[in-house]
Amino acid sequence: MLKQLDQSIRTLNQYIDQQWLTVKKLVIHSFKHLQSLSKQVPAQVKESRKKNSLTSNETKQALQPRVPLNQLKETDDAYLLLDGLLVTKEQLQLLKKQLPDIDQVIGIEPIPAITKSRGVKRCTRCLNEDSALFLPFPCGKCLKTDWYCLNCLKYERLASCQTLFHLTIRNHQPKPLQTGFQFHSTLTSHQQQASDQLVTAIQTNEPHLLIHAVCGAGKTEMLFHGIDCALSIGKRVCVATPRQDVIKELLPRFEAVFTDVPIICQYGGSDDNHKRAWFTLCTTHQLIRYKAAFDVLIIDEVDAFPYHNDQSLIKQSNRALKDTGTFIYLSATPRPALVKKRYPTCFVPVRYHGYPLPVPHPHFTSFKHSPLPRNVKTAITNERKNNRQLLIFVATIKQAEALLPHVQAAFPNLTIEAVHASSENRQGSIDQFRLQTIDILITTTILERGVTFPSVDVFVLQADHDVFDEAALVQIAGRAGRSKRDPTGSVHFYFETYTKAIRKAIKAINKMNALGERL
Amino acid sequence: MKCLICFTDCDQVVSWRSLGNRQRLGYCADCEPKLKKLTGLVCPDCGRSMLAGEVCHDCRERKGKSLSYNRSLYHYDEACKELLALCKYRYHYHALTPLKREINHGFLQHYGKLKRVTLVPVPVSTERMEERLFNQSALIASMINRPVLALLDKHHTEKQALKTRKERLDLANPFYLTEGNPLPKGPIVLIDDVYTTGTTIHHAANVLKTAGISEIYSFTLAR
Numbered sequence: 001m002l003k004q005l006d007q008s009i010r011t012l013n014q015y016i017d018q019q020w021l022t023v024k025k026l027v028i029h030s031f032k033h034l035q036s037l038s039k040q041v042p043a044q045v046k047e048s049r050k051k052n053s054l055t056s057n058e059t060k061q062a063l064q065p066r067v068p069l070n071q072l073k074e075t076d077d078a079y080l081l082l083d084g085l086l087v088t089k090e091q092l093q094l095l096k097k098q099l100p101d102i103d104q105v106i107g108i109e110p111i112p113a114i115t116k117s118r119g120v121k122r123c124t125r126c127l128n129e130d131s132a133l134f135l136p137f138p139c140g141k142c143l144k145t146d147w148y149c150l151n152c153l154k155y156e157r158l159a160s161c162q163t164l165f166h167l168t169i170r171n172h173q174p175k176p177l178q179t180g181f182q183f184h185s186t187l188t189s190h191q192q193q194a195s196d197q198l199v200t201a202i203q204t205n206e207p208h209l210l211i212h213a214v215c216g217a218g219k220t221e222m223l224f225h226g227i228d229c230a231l232s233i234g235k236r237v238c239v240a241t242p243r244q245d246v247i248k249e250l251l252p253r254f255e256a257v258f259t260d261v262p263i264i265c266q267y268g269g270s271d272d273n274h275k276r277a278w279f280t281l282c283t284t285h286q287l288i289r290y291k292a293a294f295d296v297l298i299i300d301e302v303d304a305f306p307y308h309n310d311q312s313l314i315k316q317s318n319r320a321l322k323d324t325g326t327f328i329y330l331s332a333t334p335r336p337a338l339v340k341k342r343y344p345t346c347f348v349p350v351r352y353h354g355y356p357l358p359v360p361h362p363h364f365t366s367f368k369h370s371p372l373p374r375n376v377k378t379a380i381t382n383e384r385k386n387n388r389q390l391l392i393f394v395a396t397i398k399q400a401e402a403l404l405p406h407v408q409a410a411f412p413n414l415t416i417e418a419v420h421a422s423s424e425n426r427q428g429s430i431d432q433f434r435l436q437t438i439d440i441l442i443t444t445t446i447l448e449r450g451v452t453f454p455s456v457d458v459f460v461l462q463a464d465h466d467v468f469d470e471a472a473l474v475q476i477a478g479r480a481g482r483s484k485r486d487p488t489g490s491v492h493f494y495f496e497t498y499t500k501a502i503r504k505a506i507k508a509i510n511k512m513n514a515l516g517e518r519l
Numbered sequence: 520m521k522c523l524i525c526f527t528d529c530d531q532v533v534s535w536r537s538l539g540n541r542q543r544l545g546y547c548a549d550c551e552p553k554l555k556k557l558t559g560l561v562c563p564d565c566g567r568s569m570l571a572g573e574v575c576h577d578c579r580e581r582k583g584k585s586l587s588y589n590r591s592l593y594h595y596d597e598a599c600k601e602l603l604a605l606c607k608y609r610y611h612y613h614a615l616t617p618l619k620r621e622i623n624h625g626f627l628q629h630y631g632k633l634k635r636v637t638l639v640p641v642p643v644s645t646e647r648m649e650e651r652l653f654n655q656s657a658l659i660a661s662m663i664n665r666p667v668l669a670l671l672d673k674h675h676t677e678k679q680a681l682k683t684r685k686e687r688l689d690l691a692n693p694f695y696l697t698e699g700n701p702l703p704k705g706p707i708v709l710i711d712d713v714y715t716t717g718t719t720i721h722h723a724a725n726v727l728k729t730a731g732i733s734e735i736y737s738f739t740l741a742r
Contacts, residue, residue: 090650132520132521132543133521133526135544135612135613137612137613137652137653138653139652139653140648140651140652140653140654140657141648141649141652146652148610148612150521150523150526151526153526153609153610153611154609156609156610157609157610157611157652159652161652
């Protein structure tokens with residue numbers, strides 16, 4: 001912990017030094033610019049100004065606001081991108097060091113950190129209202145009892161005597177961007193329809209749009225044209241998703257398409273967390289930094305844990321969007337609560353290659369005697385004949401760890417790995433599985449959505465566990481048969497009780513296939 | 520009840536005792552820090568765990584001691600480091616609260632027989648106080664059932680944790696006596712969170728000694 005802290009302080013110092021150099025350049029540049037401007041100003045005006053302000057420093061400060069924002073040229077992004085940021089006092093002081101004339105360009109609105117109305121406390125940063133998550137402590141500075149919020153303690157402690165600052169640009173003009181759009185493959189007619197609807201929603205500033213597309217329908221491809229359109233008319237775009245693995249996979253795909261736009265990717269432990277850009281990829285947890293910052297906010301996999309049942313995350317994402325902005329939900333399995341809101345919806349029931357979704361095969365199996373029952377073992381040996389990789393989903397981390405030695409013992413000539421949220425080499429194992437050096441990957445629900453492996457079969461052990469709800473099972477079934485070369489894959493559920501979730505998931509997949517055939 | 524480390528609800532067994540239990544703060548079973556208590560023979564001067572109970576190398580080299588001896592409660596291992604970092608650097612005031620009874624009990628084991636004891640928490644500088652908004656030594660002192668008196672103040676210095684061992688040992692004394700406080704008559708026990716090189720505690724003890732206090736002990740959470 002201390003070592004990490006030490007290291008982070010060092011990197012911060014380096015970053016400050018770099019910023020300081022660029023700011024120095026900016027100041028010199030703008031000063032020269034001002035000098036050339038002042039030569040053009042008629043002599044009379046010049047004289048009157050000289051009377052008012054004596055030192056050159058003062059004239060510089062007085063003139064600064066009169067320089068229009070777009071004349072600051074290259075470095076103006078440093079200011080424009082501060083729009084909509086929520087910062088603490090320490091962060092603001094840091095910013096002031098980097099950008100000395102921040103006060104003149106940017107409006108800084110102080111907000112108390114914890115507000116109290118009708119006895120209900122509310123953290124202004126994470127919008128948490130759960131009274132059990134506020135703890136009192138005697139403050140050594142103001143010598144009163146203050147409160148602090150536990151919900152956002154991992155970002156930095158916020159006590160009720162502290163203030164947050166909301167940065168806004170006063171007269172903001174949209175700044176069109178050159179995107180360097182590189183996307184030449186053609187979309188299917190369904191994808192094109194969704195893509196067009198997205199573009200019109202962005203152009204007409206529609207407040208909401210839900211894109212409901214089955215797993216493997218090519219949701220990311222549908223987004224490209226919409227995002228390109230938004231960026232080229234000067235809108236700020238954010239793509240957020242609750243899962244870290246999903247956002248890490250999206251980054252290279254977006255970078256390949258938008259070649260001229262710097263894209264930042266924010267997640268817990270990322271290097272980009274203190275950067276700002278016109279196009280942001282982030283996990284939904286990172287939206288806590290923003291208030292009224294984005295014109296277009298796209299939430300991929302809205303129904304995923306923890307976003308779907310965490311009220312404060314939902315509120316934070318609503319806050320990150322501007323009042324005039326467009327909120328786009330993407331999902332393969334939208335929850336009833338979202339469907340009930342009756343937002344304009346775009347429905348894509350077929351996969352991009354046109355083949356139906358693989359329907360899961362249910363199997364009653366007893367897990368009483370062994371974590372790897374006999375029929376699962378024979379199913380794995382049968383599965384090895386068709387040269388596909390195998391994904392085995394289990395409910396808990398403990399189960400994954402318990403299962404791994406059993407499978408390794410049963411199939412000694414295969415490479416088998418297990419990944420879960422707290423495994424050390426999580427990303428490495430996933431990459432290796434993608435490179436097909438691992439034959440069988442045992443995983444918890446971290447890989448249930450948003451990830452694409454070309455040719456896999458999927459087994460779910462103990463599919464009757466609470467973790468596997470309807471949405472999760474549909475998503476897991478959607479991992480199979482995603483590529484054009486191998487559009488079919490088999491999905492098997494093993495369970496002791498045939499739960500409602502399993503029944504509903506199979507029903508939902510059949511329904512989607514029926515709808516897709518009709519089209 | 521919420522766990523103080525992972526902030527999720529923790530399972531609680533409902534019983535007659537839990538109904539009467541007013542304390543809402545605790546750790547859940549997964550997060551419970553695995554702290555190891557210092558038991559067995561220790562160095563009689565600094566309280567470090569020693570196999571034969573002899574005076575340790577550091578204490579033999581130290582000259583001009585004003586501190587009688589130090590005693591600590593836990594081993595300063597990874598689990599303890601993590602917990603203290605949560606409290607000190609993430610500014611989580613209540614991170615140590617569930618240990619209250621254990622800390623009080625541990626103090627009484629070592630210093631229960633001393634009469635008219637006054638606790639003096641090692642201070643933090645005003646700058647650090649503005650950042651952290653609390654003093655972790657005062658927090659530990661407030662858990663112990665003895666009168667607390669803030670006798671000392673501190674000039675601003677760099678964080679101890681960022682310095683090497685040699686830098687720490689060569690440091691000038693950053694502490695001074697607060698004005699306007701009458702000195703207590705009985706023995707004094709200095710309270711701090713951790714004793715590593717002992718420089719901090721010995722500096723504080725030197726100041727108290729020159730002020731005219733004869734009996735000075737110290738108690739830290741970790742060693």
